[in-house]
Amino acid sequence: MKTRDKIIQASIELFNEHGERNVTTNHIAAHLGISPGNLYYHFRNKEDIILSIYEEYARNLLLETFPQVSPDVAPLDAIILYMDAVFQAMSKFRFFYANLPVLLSKNPLLREKYVEVQKSISERVSDMMISLREADMIKFDDEELPDLVAILRLVNTFWLSFYQTQTMETDIESTVFYEGVLKILSIIRPYTTEKALPEFLKAREMYLERHNEARLAG
Secondary structure (H helix, E strand, O other): OOHHHHHHHHHHHHHHHHOHHHOOHHHHHHHHOOOHHHHHHHOOOHHHHHHHHHHHHHHHHHHHHOOOOOOOOOHHHHHHHHHHHHHHHHHHOHHHHHOHHHHHHHOHHHHHHHHHHHHHHHHHHHHHHHHHHHOOOEOOOHHHHHHHHHHHHHHHHHHHHHHHHOOOOOOOOHHHHHHHHHHHHHHHHHHEOOOOHHHHHHHHHHHHHHHHHHHHHO
């Protein structure tokens, strides 16, 4: 692995473990056993590292794991794959979600890239919701779609921050992410058609089992 990639991966690890605000470039260099000058050869400062991390996150979510709406993927499967992709990304880059407003305010270029990516995600979520409606799995009026998409993305984006304000626990276990998925399913449930209800409940039961298994394992 190239030094630049090692710096990115080490930074993600340290930011997740200690919190971004508590980690300096010197900490990252010491963790890797390299000189600060070597680190600065690849990155100008910590904000530059965070920007590169976000670019990896966006590439991972949009190009590699975000499901595409297509005839080959059942609509409900698409949204389940979407939730898995989002919460897996949250797990890997959890420091970013835990301190999102501050990170964006400190780095205008990061904010610009973030807004651009979020527009693309909104479009894809809208496409998935429309595909669910066309498959007669959920029902909503056209004017409800923007708010429905916004609420779904609101939970995805800020569930981790919300959770951390509601408990004295500092560790983020996998159960937290499964709880987030279950919240998303609770939002969708009132829109679910009678035809799709059995499949919807099966999906919910699957995540409940995953949550309980993770809790017992922890």
